[in-house]
Each structure stands twice: as C-alpha cells, then as structure tokens.
Amino acid sequence: MSAAVRRDYRVLPASRVSGRVRVPGDKSISHRSLMLGSIASGRTEVSGFLASADCLATLDAMRAMGVAITRHDETRLTVEGAGTRGLRQPAGVIDLGNSGTAIRLFMGLLAGRRINVTLTGDESLQRRPMERVAKPLRLMGADLVTTNGCPPLTVRRVEVLRAIDYAMPMASAQVKSAILLAALQAEGETCVLEPAPTRDHTERMLRGFGVEVLTEGPRVRLAGGQRLQGMNIEVPGDISSAAFFLVAGCLAGADGFVVENVGVNPTRTGILDILKLMGADLRLHPRASAGDEPVADIELRQSALRGIAIPEELVPLAIDEFPVLFIAAAAAQGTTVLTGAEELRVKESDRLAVMSEGLTAMGVVNELTPDGIRIEGGRRLTGGRITSHGDHRIAMAFTVASLISDGPIQVQDVANVDTSFPGFVEVARQAGLAIEAV
Ligand code: S3P
Numbered sequence: 001m002s003a004a005v006r007r008d009y010r011v012l013p014a015s016r017v018s019g020r021v022r023v024p025g026d027k028s029i030s031h032r033s034l035m036l037g038s039i040a041s042g043r044t045e046v047s048g049f050l051a052s053a054d055c056l057a058t059l060d061a062m063r064a065m066g067v068a069i070t071r072h073d074e075t076r077l078t079v080e081g082a083g084t085r086g087l088r089q090p091a092g093v094i095d096l097g098n099s100g101t102a103i104r105l106f107m108g109l110l111a112g113r114r115i116n117v118t119l120t121g122d123e124s125l126q127r128r129p130m131e132r133v134a135k136p137l138r139l140m141g142a143d144l145v146t147t148n149g150c151p152p153l154t155v156r157r158v159e160v161l162r163a164i165d166y167a168m169p170m171a172s173a174q175v176k177s178a179i180l181l182a183a184l185q186a187e188g189e190t191c192v193l194e195p196a197p198t199r200d201h202t203e204r205m206l207r208g209f210g211v212e213v214l215t216e217g218p219r220v221r222l223a224g225g226q227r228l229q230g231m232n233i234e235v236p237g238d239i240s241s242a243a244f245f246l247v248a249g250c251l252a253g254a255d256g257f258v259v260e261n262v263g264v265n266p267t268r269t270g271i272l273d274i275l276k277l278m279g280a281d282l283r284l285h286p287r288a289s290a291g292d293e294p295v296a297d298i299e300l301r302q303s304a305l306r307g308i309a310i311p312e313e314l315v316p317l318a319i320d321e322f323p324v325l326f327i328a329a330a331a332a333q334g335t336t337v338l339t340g341a342e343e344l345r346v347k348e349s350d351r352l353a354v355m356s357e358g359l360t361a362m363g364v365v366n367e368l369t370p371d372g373i374r375i376e377g378g379r380r381l382t383g384g385r386i387t388s389h390g391d392h393r394i395a396m397a398f399t400v401a402s403l404i405s406d407g408p409i410q411v412q413d414v415a416n417v418d419t420s421f422p423g424f425v426e427v428a429r430q431a432g433l434a435i436e437a438v
Contacts, residue, residue: 018254025050025235037079042230108178111142112185163188236263249300270318307334323397338372349391383407
C-alpha cells in the first residue's frame with residue numbers, strides 16, 4: 001500500500017461551489033460486484049466500477065484465488081465467474097490494505113470453501129475488530145483464527161457449514177453481508193435479525209444474481225446451496241463520496257450546483273435526511289436506476305443550517321458521512337448533538353476523537369461523549385493544521401471546512417483518500433475549492 005507515503009492538502013478559504021460534479025462509483029457495490037461475480041457461473045460485466053485502492057485490493061485478492069478478471073478501462077471490467085467450487089488456494093497471504101469491507105466480507109465468502117486463506121491489512125486494519133464477524137461464522141461451523149480479535153486472520157478449510165438464526169448485537173451491514181455470503185455455502189436456511197436497518201446492497205445484488213433472499217422487516221433469510229448466475233452491473237456514484245459536495249453545496253452552493261448520478265438507495269440516504277432536518281435546500285432529480293439501485297442527481301443551494309439532535313435511527317444510514325456532517329454542524333447556528341454512534345470509534349480511525357481534535361484545532365467548541373459528540377456551531381473557523389490520522393474521510397471532510405474558514409487549512413496524511421476517492425482533488429477544484437496536494 002502507498003499509505004506510507006504521507007501527502008498533505010493545502011486548502012485556501014473559498015466562498016462558492018458551483019456547476020455540476022460527478023463522483024466515482026460506489027465502494028460497497030464495487031466490492032460486492034467482484035465477490036459475487038467471482039462465485040457466479042458465467043460472465044459478469046461491471047461498469048462504473050470504483051478503481052480505488054480498497055476495491056483494487058479485492059480485485060487482486062480474487063485474481064490470487066484464480067478468478068479471471070479483465071479490466072477494459074478505469075471503470076469497466078469483466079469477471080469470468082469461477083462458480084461455486086471454483087476459488088483456488090492462493091499462493092500467499094492476501095493483503096487487503098485499509099479495507100474493512102473487503103476483509104469482513106471475505107471472511108464470509110471464504111468460509112466453507114475448502115481453501116485456507118490468511119487475510120491481513122495495513123496498520124489501521126490490523127487494529128479493527130473482526131470477532132463481530134468471526135463469532136457468527138463459527139456458529140455456522142467455520143474455522144477462523146484471529147490475532148487478538150484483529151487481522152491477520154486465517155479462514156481454514158471446512159467441508160460443511162450449517163445455517164444459523166442470528167440476532168446481530170450491532171447494526172452492521174458488513175456483519176450481515178458476511179453471514180449471508182457464508183449462508184450460500186450452508187445447509188439449511190439462515191436467518192439474520194438486524195437491530196436497525198443497514199445498507200442492503202448484498203441482498204439486492206444477490207437477487208440480481210438469481211438468489212432468493214427474503215426480507216421481512218428486520219429479518220433476512222437465505223437458503224444455502226443456491227447458485228449465482230453472472231449478470232451486468234452498473235455501479236452508481238457513491239453517496240459517501242458525494243457527501244463532501246452535498247455539505248459543500250449547503251455551505252456555499254451557487255444556484256444550479258448539482259452532484260450527478262448519486263446512488264440513493266434508502267439504506268444510504270441518512271445524510272439527506274439529516275441535512276434536511278438541519279434546514280438544507282436540496283432537491284433530488286431521479287435518473288434511470290442502475291439495476292436494483294435507485295440513482296438521482298442532487299441539486300443543492302446555500303442554506304442557513306441549524307443545529308439539531310440527530311435522530312439515532314439515522315446513524316446506521318449515514319454511518320460513513322459523519323466526518324463531513326460535523327463540518328455542517330460547525331457551520332450551523334446552535335448546537336448539534338450526536339448520540340448512539342459508538343461505531344464511529346472503530347472505523348478507519350476513531351472518527352469521534354479525530355474529528356473532535358481537528359475541530360478544536362480550528363476553534364470549534366465541541367465535547368466528546370462515549371457514543372457521540374456535541375458541536376457548537378455558527379462561528380467562522382480559524383483554519384490551521386489538521387491531521388487525518390490516515391483516515392480518508394477525515395481528510396476530505398476538513399477540505400470542505402475551507403468554505404467556512406478565515407485562514408488556510410493544511411490537512412496532513414491524506415494518501416489514503418485513494419482508498420475511496422481517486423481524483424478527489426480534481427473534482428474538488430472543479431467545484432470551486434482552492435485545494436492542492438503537496
Ligand atoms: C459497509 C458497511 C459499513 C460502512 C463501510 C462499508 C459495507 O460498515 O461503514 O464503509 O460495504 O457493507 P459497518 O457495516 O461495519 O457499519
């Protein structure tokens with residue numbers, strides 16, 4: 001990984017974003033297109049693929065397990081499905097870099113597949129909790145060994161898995177998806193119960209591949225032994241990457257500022273609900289959907305935001321968007337209070353602590369709590385020097401702060417932006433941010 005290369009962003013204050021911008025493909029959907037395409041029979045054609053470091057780690061991993069994948073250009077590729085029994089023993093350890101989604105979904109995908117695979121990642125990934133996935137998979141009969149609950153971890157060869165009925169202790173699409181992927185290999189019908197709705201891309205895409213997945217309220221059921229048939233997948237723009245420009249539009253959008261082609265699956269649109277509650281003037285213009293995933297252009301205008309208590313049920317539906325939502329909170333009149341968000345402490349960084357540190361450095365009064373933060377908004381920021389602690393979404397969030405800052409902002413350690421948003425600087429400059437990578 002290039003994570004060792006520490007680059008910075010230098011961002012000067014700016015006061016307008018305008019025009020129409022487009023963000024790269026959805027990270028969650030891109031990972032899943034490779035994983036499901038690889039275990040399907042027949043060919044899967046993917047367009048709009050996110051060629052970021054995280055998704056390319058999944059691509060390399062699939063190739064290491066013998067799957068033929070042809071890249072036609074940056075965003076189009078073909079996966080020659082290896083079928084249910086087609087994954088081969090990789091020659092060495094598989095390094096998934098910074099990607100929690102890749103490692104956790106692979107745990108489920110590889111369980112019960114008669115190969116031994118060791119998975120690892122970068123410094124950040126080696127600190128992230130894996131037992132939340134290993135535990136339910138062990139109940140299914142999988143043989144998984146973690147290192148004190150973290151990577152490196154090994155998925156050992158097992159002949160059969162059995163179905164389980166599992167009530168998840170936390171709202172996590174990664175845990176749900178890993179169980180569903182393992183359930184494909186299990187005897188009997190697996191049932192997963194979610195404590196709150198989380199993104200459902202796995203369920204939608206499995207249905208596209210011809211698998212029967214039943215969703216009844218908070219329960220998802222899947223019978224083992226079903227085969228996947230290759231399909232065409234169009235990946236919409238990632239709302240988690242659009243998020244930086246959605247907030248930028250609320251802070252400084254000129255008339256007609258639009259973020260185009262954004263995936264608006266209702267299990268991902270918590271950010272839109274939160275911004276609307278804060279008073280954002282935003283409008284959705286629906287486009288033709290990408291398969292089973294709804295897509296829209298989102299038009300935003302500069303709005304007088306106000307602080308709110310963020311409803312807890314929206315937290316899992318906006319889980320990756322909080323770093324930049326905290327910038328919106330700093331701009332808003334009054335206090336914003338987030339609770340029920342302890343999951344943010346185990347993302348690529350401790351996003352509560354790291355954002356609090358950065359906001360404080362720029363003069364924003366805030367108070368950390370074990371499961372959230374209080375942010376006093378409504379004053380201009382001072383600018384200053386921020387470290388992202390290697391977290392891509394923290395790095396990008398603080399560039400948006402340049403729209404409410406009186407001084408320049410230096411964001412340190414931004415190389416990991418490539419894990420989710422290659423080309424961020426160009427899109428941000430096109431929108432109107434005065435940003436350069438140094
Ligand atoms: C993801 C699920 C979320 C999210 C991550 C991607 C996915 O994680 O934070 O960026 O693709 O399933 P959790 O399910 O652990 O909350």
